[in-house]
Amino acid sequence: MTRRRAALGGRTYEFADLAALLAAATPERSGDVLAGVAAESEQERVAAQGLLADLPLRTFLDEQVVPYETDEVTRLIVDTHDAEAFAPVAGLTVGAFRDHLLHPRTDTTALRAGLTPEMVAAVSKLMRVQDLIAVARRTPVTSAFRSTIGVAGTLATRLQPNHPTDDPVGVTASIVDGLLLGCGDAVIGINPATDSPRRTTDLLRLIDDIRERYAIPTQSCVLAHVTTSIEIMERGAPVDLVFQSIAGTEAANTGFGVTLALLREAHEAALALERGTVGTDCMYFETGQGAALSADAHHGVDQQTLEARAYGVARAFDPLLVNTVVGFIGPEYLYDGKQIVRAGLEDHFCGRLLGVPMGVDVCYTNHAEADADDTDTLLTLLGVAGCGFVICVPGGDDVMLHYQSLSFHDALYARQVLGLGPAPEFAAWLEGMGLMTADGRIAELEPGSAALQQLTGGVA
Structure with missing residues (x-):
């Protein structure tokens, strides 16, 4: 000492x-x-x-x-x-x-x-906001499975069709809504209301059916615990990405019910399925400042340093996606919009420097001193910084997890004002489906149009 x-x-x-x-x-x-x-x-x-x-x-x-x-x-x-x-x-x-x-x-x-x-x-800790942005922008990180994330000039999205009861009709409607607005190139990822192997498998098969029916170059994920993913992979479930929340200390990860050995087992099992087409990156990790502190596993270390240590865990498994859920834990850890904005840019910067394919869930809880102006600010700054992907939910309001995030329209805004597009494989699919114009804008579909009927009719 x-x-x-x-x-x-x-x-x-x-x-x-x-x-x-x-x-x-x-x-x-x-x-x-x-x-x-x-x-x-x-x-x-x-x-x-x-x-x-x-x-x-x-x-x-x-x-x-x-x-x-x-x-x-x-x-x-x-x-x-x-x-x-x-x-x-x-x-x-x-x-x-x-x-x-x-x-x-x-x-x-x-x-x-x-x-x-x-x-x-x-x-x-020595950098201003503009420093965090400038360095991250010059530090590209790409990853690939069925789509390539992190390509310069792109901003990918996780389409998050959560439903409070995992109702298939509600989930499907949200998926269609997001696809029509050009979202879902990073992953179609559901937070299940329950973590049962049967429910997880049913949701995976639902997404996989839609993906295969329309040959969508994306990946699916049901954000069940890693042990659930291992179990259902052994039973033949169509697992693309193995998900797990991770933190920056062994004690905090123990609180999540995981060890590095367990993550290695899951990684090897997912690789063995060989479901990727343009790459083999098959892990998805979520993190967030304050996770170790909330588990009383922080060892007296500040939450931002521990968050960076979580990226040290992530990079050992060549993930497709890593994202900080920047304002989700609550104001006890990030009090207001200013702290949330700063934390999101710090996390993105640290992840990129460590070689992690970094995204951000630009979000806040309803009891935080934050609002949509703060999420607009952070989204715009992350777009300038070259962020790999963001998370979008219908209307920006997650009806299952009860927090505020980005909407599908927010992603459109960021792409339009910053001149960004979807992941290249997904962009080609959107254009082929008539959902995106040749100049990269989402098509304005008339009721009864062939493109609209093709997508909505097949999953009704």
Whole structure:
């Protein structure tokens, strides 16, 4: 344990260890206040950021925020670190690393295997919003299964047709609604009302029937627990992507009922099905700042650093999709729109630097100090930053999970104003179905049109 001190404004601030320094340097958020690790004043935060800027990057290889001996996430991060990839920045401090990343000719993608989650979390704490956007935009990450996610000039979407009772008619109507508006190229992914193997399989077969009937180049996912996915794969269910919520500590993942060994088992089982056409990336992970704290498994580490550690877990499994559900846990962790916007951009930045195919669920709970203006702001900034995908639900209101997200029309807005399109395979399908014009706009279908009848008639 190394204590560090900084003098500012006639006062000396002391930080007991690396975790305490990182927490104090973090821009304000309610979760760190709840955990008792936040800076007590803006002056202390500035003092901590100054110390952090002068800290050698190598420090993060010598000091761990969660002990190596007791945490398998730490062991994964340390044991898979690539010293050769790290070499170009090995002599830099965190502050100098920030300057290096901001240089327009820096090859950020070449660094990813040499960076630890704690390094990227640390440098993000020294960055303004525009810095987070500029670096992420220059750090492409692509992944592929039946569609290719992360191609420059695209913004993919998860079509989320949730229903409070998993009613097939309601789910199907939401799927059709989203497809007609050009959504679903990242995945058609349902949060099931129950986690039973039978219900999960029924929903998968429903999506798979629609996908096969219209030859849609996308993938399906029912967001059941990984153990459910393993069980139904053994029974022949049409599993494209294996889903699991993950966090940045072993204890938090234990709370989710998962271990790294279990994730490896699921990954191998999904790969063996060979259901992809343009790629083999078959894992889907969701994360969110505050997950470890809500499970009392944060070890005194700030929530943003732990979120970055979750991406360290994700990248070990070559996922197709990873997304932070940025405002879903509630105002106890991200209090208002400003904190949600900042957190979403931090998460996207950190994921991209670590080589993770990053998306964001731009969302908030109904008791947060946030509204649609905040989601508009974050969506637009993420589009500028080159975000791989976002999540969309009918009307922006998830009637099963009871939170506010993006609507299908929000994705249209972002694509139109930023000149973005769907994933290339999906764009070709939309155009072939008459659902998108040659200039990339969603077609305005008249009632009774052949395209509308073809899609809606077949799934009525």
